[in-house]
Amino acid sequence: MNTAQPLDPEPTPLALLLLGRDSDPKSERGVECPGDLPAPSDPGLVERARAAKEKLGDKVFVLGHHYQRDEVIEFADVTGDSFKLAREAAARPDAEYIVFCGVHFMAESADILTSDRQQVVLPDLAAGCSMADMATAEQVAECWDVLTEAGVADVTVPVSYMNSSADIKAFTGRHGGTICTSSNAKRALEWAFGQDASGDRDRDRDHARAKVLFLPDQHLGRNTAVRDMGMSLDDCVVYNPHKPNGGLTPEQLRDARMILWRGHCSVHGRFSLESVEDVRARIPGVNVLVHPECKHEVVAAADQVGSTEHIIQALDAAPAGSKWAIGTELNLVRRLANRYADQDKEIVFLDRTVCFCSTMNRIDLPHLVWALESLAEGRVVNRIEVDAETEKFAKLALERMLALP
Numbered sequence: 415m416n417t418a419q420p421l422d423p424e425p426t427p428l429a430l431l432l433l434g435r436d437s438d439p440k441s442e443r444g445v446e447c448p449g450d451l452p453a454p455s456d457p458g459l460v461e462r463a464r465a466a467k468e469k470l471g472d473k474v475f476v477l478g479h480h481y482q483r484d485e486v487i488e489f490a491d492v493t494g495d496s497f498k499l500a501r502e503a504a505a506r507p508d509a510e511y512i513v514f515c516g517v518h519f520m521a522e523s524a525d526i527l528t529s530d531r532q533q534v535v536l537p538d539l540a541a542g543c544s545m546a547d548m549a550t551a552e553q554v555a556e557c558w559d560v561l562t563e564a565g566v567a568d569v570t571v572p573v574s575y576m577n578s579s580a581d582i583k584a585f586t587g588r589h590g591g592t593i594c595t596s597s598n599a600k601r602a603l604e605w606a607f608g609q610d611a612s613g614d615r616d617r618d619r620d621h622a623r624a625k626v627l628f629l630p631d632q633h634l635g636r637n638t639a640v641r642d643m644g645m646s647l648d649d650c651v652v653y654n655p656h657k658p659n660g661g662l663t664p665e666q667l668r669d670a671r672m673i674l675w676r677g678h679c680s681v682h683g684r685f686s687l688e689s690v691e692d693v694r695a696r697i698p699g700v701n702v703l704v705h706p707e708c709k710h711e712v713v714a715a716a717d718q719v720g721s722t723e724h725i726i727q728a729l730d731a732a733p734a735g736s737k738w739a740i741g742t743e744l745n746l747v748r749r750l751a752n753r754y755a756d757q758d759k760e761i762v763f764l765d766r767t768v769c770f771c772s773t774m775n776r777i778d779l780p781h782l783v784w785a786l787e788s789l790a791e792g793r794v795v796n797r798i799e800v801d802a803e804t805e806k807f808a809k810l811a812l813e814r815m816l817a818l819p
């Protein structure tokens with residue numbers, strides 16, 4: 415009998431963004447900018463960015479994640495979510511430099527999917543991701559040892575969210591798993607449960623249930639399992655890397671179908687059931703549309719749930735006069751509210767408090783100008799490069815995702 419766990423027994427400690435002077439290549443944490451940044455008050459910043467980009471011509475391709483500031487998005491050759499951007503980069507083999515206006519794990523994915531002659535640049539190395547930081551290679555290796563000790567590793571397939579470091583993607587590739595995005599998480603889970611990891615079809619019945627280790631976002635894993643796959647909350651356990659054996663007994667591990675890593679997005683994790691009830695009271699008839707990185711109770715209460723791309727498409731197709739409360743990052747919600755303001759679509763942020771992704775916001779116009787001007791002068795700065803061994807296995811996991819039915 416599975417012992418049900420509370421959804422989120424205690425808050426996951428936030429990985430702190432260290433802005434110290436030393437680099438820490440084993441983590442997503444950033445360092446200070448090694449160059450002379452233009453002053454944010456410089457009135458010539460827009461002109462300087464334009465001039466540097468023109469000078470570089472086709473040699474540079476600038477990617478802008480949906481959550482970036484408007485001042486940065488203005489210079490993006492293409493906008494999108496992390497996976498779309500990595501594929502866009504790979505589809506531009508002539509671009510020698512890929513300037514990734516997003517966060518560290520996204521630039522890593524772009525480096526993995528682009529050719530060796532292309533160099534990926536992240537304008538500010540402090541643009542990490544608190545969710546990706548919540549699963550380190552050492553912690554995940556220890557988790558696998560715990561699963562092995564409990565006798566369940568051979569019936570477990572890892573599925574890792576795109577929002578993870580290259581190390582975690584490589585772990586996933588090494589252990590027969592796949593990467594997923596918020597758009598294809600259901601297909602990834604169906605594929606994973608269809609794998610016979612043990613090679614023994616009787617094992618599920620005799621020994622332990624086939625299961626998925628879902629990294630690093632517990633909410634996306636739980637929401638997909640329960641909402642889209644028909645599992646119960648009791649089928650899910652949360653592995654806490656800060657507790658001995660993940661805080662789980664071997665029996666809990668054997669009974670579980672979903673072993674959820676105890677990570678979350680610090681932006682989407684802020685939305686609460688109260689935010690939903692509050693906006694419905696304030697705006698009668700409002701449609702609540704949230705990202706699947708939100709907590710399960712928020713997703714369960716929402717009218718619609720979907721990835722960033724789904725949110726954009728839903729608002730685009732929404733009829734005039736409709737009202738929407740959106741549970742995702744504030745830069746995107748503001749941009750969409752402005753875009754559709756003249757079409758009589760009322761679009762508001764789901765929560766009353768401001769909720770930017772602070773690490774996404776590290777990339778600003780001064781950092782972009784610095785990166786572009788440096789490249790135009792022949793200096794490659796803040797290059798993100800994944801080592802060959804990590805790249806090989808991370809690519810394997812990414813390719814499994816691309817081959818998902």
Ligand code: SF4
Pocket residue numbers: 481517542543544545546577679680681682743771772773774
């Ligand atoms: S929005 Fe969340 S998942 Fe995305 S980069 Fe920011 S902290 Fe990471």
